[in-house]
Amino acid sequence: MSGNPQEHAAIGFVGLGMMGHGIAKNIVEKGYPLTVITHRNRAPVEDLLGRGATEAQTLGELARRSSIVFLCVTGSPEVEAAVRGPDGLAAHLRSGSIVVDCSSSDPNSTVRLAAELKAKGVEFADAPLSRTPKEAWEGTLDTMVGADDAVFARLRPILDTWAGKIVHIGGVGDGHRMKLLNNFISLGYGALYAEALALADRVGISAERVDSVIRGGRMDCGFYQTFMQFTLTGDRNAHKFSLANAFKDLRYLESMANGVGLVNPVGSAVKNSYAVAIAAGGASDYVPMLPAYIDRLNGGKVD
Known part of the structure; x- marks a missing residue:
């Protein structure tokens, strides 16, 4: 990444589990403004706050603070719940924002969500992961990205903070x-x-x-x-x-x-x-x- 990272994207992150915690750690340590969602498991939240992240109490608050939101949750039901609903991401993200799903999700759901968000002016990309929490912490995960070329170009500097191997595999859904x-x-x-x-x-x-x-x-x-x-x-x-x-x-x-x-x-x-x-x-x-x-x-x- 060139220039001052603070001039670049504000990142929101949902899902601080075994993989997400390490990914988020690398994003904030490498200079990107990071907002994480409050969670009953305080340990990863407190760790990231200590590294410079900020905390949002709701998904809507996180969306309003962010231009790119990463999701690293269990699967499609959890992704859909985060995107949809009265306080979901879709209701609060600004036009031109990007949602990136790093979960292992159902490609059919991915394509449907991408179409819903596109109608609101929000882009969607799938960037599922390979390797283990150890590599997540070290910033050397593999990721296979489904996105159009312009979206991938915007995401690449952030992906570089936590992935050692990045493959732009095709369009939306192809990553999953x-x-x-x-x-x-x-x-x-x-x-x-x-x-x-x-x-x-x-x-x-x-x-x-x-x-x-x-x-x-x-x-x-x-x-x-x-x-x-x-x-x-x-x-x-x-x-x-x-x-x-x-x-x-x-x-x-x-x-x-x-x-x-x-x-x-x-x-x-x-x-x-x-x-x-x-x-x-x-x-x-x-x-x-x-x-x-x-x-x-x-x-x-x-x-």
């Missing part, structure tokens, strides 16, 4: 479509690893012995390493992506496939692997804990 494809691949890995580890255990091959073959070989990758870190060391923080969020994204993927009439048997199988964990009460556990639920399906016990 690509995110679902990305998560299908990664969560598909997770389902394969879980079943392989459960089977290995049943035939007397330890996770450590499995890892000695996979790690450093052609089937090794960053996702495998953070997934296995929990299995090998019990580190719950190695890969903080909940089974509930995984299941939600796979349901969005299924909807996307249905929308174009694509038969996706592998996607359905992967989704059902995570459905097993959700049905067993594992919604708040993380993806690397899936092997225990696959084992439980086969008569074992979740630790």
Whole structure:
């Protein structure tokens, strides 16, 4: 970013969870005026206020202070609730503002919201995330952006504050479509690893012995390493992506496939692997804990 950041966009931020807190931290530390929404979880709010952010009591107040608003929430229902309604963003943003959805959302909802906001003179972009809260804090996330060229050009300096890899994938909705494809691949890995580890255990091959073959070989990758870190060391923080969020994204993927009439048997199988964990009460556990639920399906016990 060139020049004085204070002469640039005023940023609003909604959603200070595991990813959002780190993103917002990088935005304000790199000089952009930042307003965050009040929240019952005071820790991230107080941290950001200490770094120079200001706090809004309502979405309307946040919208009036901001020219670009980032949303980093659970999914489309939460995004829609933030945008719509008498005190939602749409009712208070000025013409020429931009709403950026960093959540993993349903592309159909994204396209509908973009059209609603466009009628009010407000632009919409989808910039979902890849990698983990660690990279969010370090400012090295990956993001795939759906936006027209002019909107992307306005967003690029802010994205540079928190992302190490930025891909302008296409128009509005394409970021979320690509995110679902990305998560299908990664969560598909997770389902394969879980079943392989459960089977290995049943035939007397330890996770450590499995890892000695996979790690450093052609089937090794960053996702495998953070997934296995929990299995090998019990580190719950190695890969903080909940089974509930995984299941939600796979349901969005299924909807996307249905929308174009694509038969996706592998996607359905992967989704059902995570459905097993959700049905067993594992919604708040993380993806690397899936092997225990696959084992439980086969008569074992979740630790």
